[in-house]
Amino acid sequence: xxxVEQNSGPLSVPEGAIASLNCTYSDRVSQSFFWYRQYxxxxxxxxMSIYSNGDKEDGRFTAQLNKASQYVSLLIRDSQPSDxxxxxxxxxxxxxxxxxxxGKGTLLTVNP
Amino acid sequence: GAGVSQTPSNKVTEKGKYVELRCDPxxxxxxxxxxxxxxxxxxxxxxxxxxxxxxxxxxLPNDRFFAVRPEGSVSTLKIQRTERGDSAVYLxxxxxxxxxxxxxxxxxxxxxx
Numbered sequence: 001x002x003x004v005e006q007n008s009g010p011l012s013v014p015e016g017a018i019a020s021l022n023c024t025y026s027d028r029v030s031q032s033f034f035w036y037r038q039y040x041x042x043x044x045x046x047x048m049s050i051y052s053n054g055d056k057e058d059g060r061f062t063a064q065l066n067k068a069s070q071y072v073s074l075l076i077r078d079s080q081p082s083d084x085x086x087x088x089x090x091x092x093x094x095x096x097x098x099x100x101x102x103g104k105g106t107l108l109t110v111n112p
Numbered sequence: 113g114a115g116v117s118q119t120p121s122n123k124v125t126e127k128g129k130y131v132e133l134r135c136d137p138x139x140x141x142x143x144x145x146x147x148x149x150x151x152x153x154x155x156x157x158x159x160x161x162x163x164x165x166x167x168x169x170x171x172l173p174n175d176r177f178f179a180v181r182p183e184g185s186v187s188t189l190k191i192q193r194t195e196r197g198d199s200a201v202y203l204x205x206x207x208x209x210x211x212x213x214x215x216x217x218x219x220x221x222x223x224x225x
Contacts, residue, residue, distance in 0.1 A: 036216075097167050099145065104154050105153075
């Protein structure tokens with residue numbers, strides 16, 4: 001069974017710090033990788049997508065992908081209390097029907 | 113344009129009853145997905161439509177669950193003989209093309225008493 005693993009947390013960081021969220025996946029032929037943010041009681045909202053090895057930056061967010069290690073991460077710089085949410089890692093496996101396989105999510109709390 | 117919409121936002125039903133959950137995707141999105149999310153878990157895939165046809169229904173837990181998308185836009189997820197274990201948030205997402213970013217609706221919270 002194709003799996004996506006995340007540290008469930010909770011992860012607590014002070015305001016202004018860097019938050020680092022990690023994810024590993026089991027299917028070596030996975031092609032597409034996504035980070036979604038989910039506030040309590042709300043639906044997932046896309047933060048970043050990444051498809052090739054290396055870093056991808058968008059504002060305060062940087063996604064990092066290492067296919068050899070089957071590892072994807074999300075860095076949040078200058079963390080704000082509004083970043084407090086559950087962060088979901090999701091993967092589309094190669095040759096699949098485009099379904100997302102999600103991890104359980106990491107709960108991030110940014111303390112003022 | 114408008115995002116994905118889902119109705120109802122909340123549904124409370126009794127064990128054994130039949131329910132229908134509706135999803136209206138983003139206009140022009142050909143791919144539509146249903147997921148189910150239980151408390152403390154990530155969303156789990158149920159079914160994927162490309163156009164009117166179900167391209168993959170491997171995530172449907174059993175034959176009490178069925179979904180349709182007759183005109184290639186709105187989809188309905190149907191659950192027969194509901195059980196307490198069906199209680200969850202049912203999420204719908206759409207994308208265009210398939211494999212591109214999936215945008216989620218607000219979800220329907222189903223509670224089976």
